[in-house]
Amino acid sequence: MSSRLSLRLLGAATAGLLAIGVTGALSGPASAATQVYSENFSSGLGTFTSTGSVSTATGAARLSASLLTDPSLTSAPIALTGYSGISVSYTRTASGLDLGEAFTVAYSVDGGAFTTLESSRTASGAASFQLPSSVDGRSVRLRFSLDASSALETLTVDNVLVQAAGGGPTDPPGGTLPPVTDVTAPGPYPVTIDTTAGPGNDGWLVHPSNAGQNGVNHPVLVWGPGAGSDPAAYEDMLRQWASHGFIVYSEVSSSSGAYMVDALDWIEDQNASPSNPLYQDIDTSEVAFGGHSRGSIGTFDVADEPRLETTIHVAGGSFDGNGPDNLRNPALYIGGDDDFATANMERDYANTDVPVWFNILNGTDHIAATRNGQHIITAWLRWHLADEEFRRTQDFLRSGCTFCGLGATQYKNW
Numbered sequence: 001m002s003s004r005l006s007l008r009l010l011g012a013a014t015a016g017l018l019a020i021g022v023t024g025a026l027s028g029p030a031s032a033a034t035q036v037y038s039e040n041f042s043s044g045l046g047t048f049t050s051t052g053s054v055s056t057a058t059g060a061a062r063l064s065a066s067l068l069t070d071p072s073l074t075s076a077p078i079a080l081t082g083y084s085g086i087s088v089s090y091t092r093t094a095s096g097l098d099l100g101e102a103f104t105v106a107y108s109v110d111g112g113a114f115t116t117l118e119s120s121r122t123a124s125g126a127a128s129f130q131l132p133s134s135v136d137g138r139s140v141r142l143r144f145s146l147d148a149s150s151a152l153e154t155l156t157v158d159n160v161l162v163q164a165a166g167g168g169p170t171d172p173p174g175g176t177l178p179p180v181t182d183v184t185a186p187g188p189y190p191v192t193i194d195t196t197a198g199p200g201n202d203g204w205l206v207h208p209s210n211a212g213q214n215g216v217n218h219p220v221l222v223w224g225p226g227a228g229s230d231p232a233a234y235e236d237m238l239r240q241w242a243s244h245g246f247i248v249y250s251e252v253s254s255s256s257g258a259y260m261v262d263a264l265d266w267i268e269d270q271n272a273s274p275s276n277p278l279y280q281d282i283d284t285s286e287v288a289f290g291g292h293s294r295g296s297i298g299t300f301d302v303a304d305e306p307r308l309e310t311t312i313h314v315a316g317g318s319f320d321g322n323g324p325d326n327l328r329n330p331a332l333y334i335g336g337d338d339d340f341a342t343a344n345m346e347r348d349y350a351n352t353d354v355p356v357w358f359n360i361l362n363g364t365d366h367i368a369a370t371r372n373g374q375h376i377i378t379a380w381l382r383w384h385l386a387d388e389e390f391r392r393t394q395d396f397l398r399s400g401c402t403f404c405g406l407g408a409t410q411y412k413n414w
Helices: 231-243 258-272 294-301 342-350 369-384 391-396
Strands: 034-039 048-051 053-055 061-064 072-075 083-095 102-109 114-120 124-130 139-147 154-167 191-197 203-208 218-224 247-250 282-292 310-314 331-338 356-365 407-412
Touching (some): 034 083, 061 139, 083 102, 083 139, 114 124, 139 154, 203 231, 218 231, 218 258, 231 247, 231 369, 247 258, 258 294, 294 310, 310 369, 331 342, 331 407, 342 356, 356 369, 369 391
Parallel strands (some): 218 282, 310 331, 331 356
Antiparallel strands (some): 034 154, 048 072, 053 061, 083 124, 083 154, 102 139, 191 203
């Protein structure tokens, strides 16, 4: 895998259109606009969910009318933390609608009621709208709906784009750890390793040497190595995550994840002990379990642990497809295109009901999966444990995301 990842910015054509109930149309976004979110439906619905008859067989989303259910297409929340001057653009084509029928495009702020951007019977082509300043820094959802009665009456939607004229994901940083510009590079912290840590004094505790500096409380990752290996085999990766500000614990894994729960109990004890160097420097409310191969299977085993915020599963699908039954929080799956365990991971993905993101890395076998995916894990931890909400769309949940070019990417339930 390349040691540097690049963001791919997509352009979008825009044109003026009459807006209903909002501030009016744009002639086009400023050239310095920053892309916040995009979806071209080339790989399914992406972060959108649908009701009624909606398909993506033509490379765009097509809503087909029905006497029984009006079709609709609604995005997951799009985080605008740190952004201002928000515009929304898309292309749409209405076909066959009769008098009294219409499609509607609307947006919602922070889960509130939807406000109409446009409602029309015959509009087609590209449209762009400036949202009011009241949405700046908040969360929006987009909805496309069709009110018609015949399956021959359709609305086609494509090239959905949200842009910002000002601000950005690090202005302000919006997270609990010092911000970074490159997750493929080591983070800002020097690292200390204790190789005689844990409940049995046989685990590794890898942490920032200057933990607690500037009042930072550090989130926790408990990591399970693959069968036949130990923390030493993952030392460079454990160091990488600790350098970004995480308290990382690892010991020889088992298919039972009970040792992970015991390790978390031990970490909480260290945080509560005035004699411990990490006393009150650990954020025990922000915890992830994860692992490679057998470490992933152990993670599935205890994924219903109530203290968890997320779980990470690398090259380790469950053998019976029931591993996801224990998941209660968002999960990250990483596999390899040359990995024997990928078929099991694909079955687990199909059986997963929580929000999940899955990348089958190109040129990656079972052994290399963690090392090739370590920077994905870094960004995932910074999103889910350090509250860097901009990573939701920048790095993961949009077409053209930071990591989407590293292999076949799927996600659902967001």
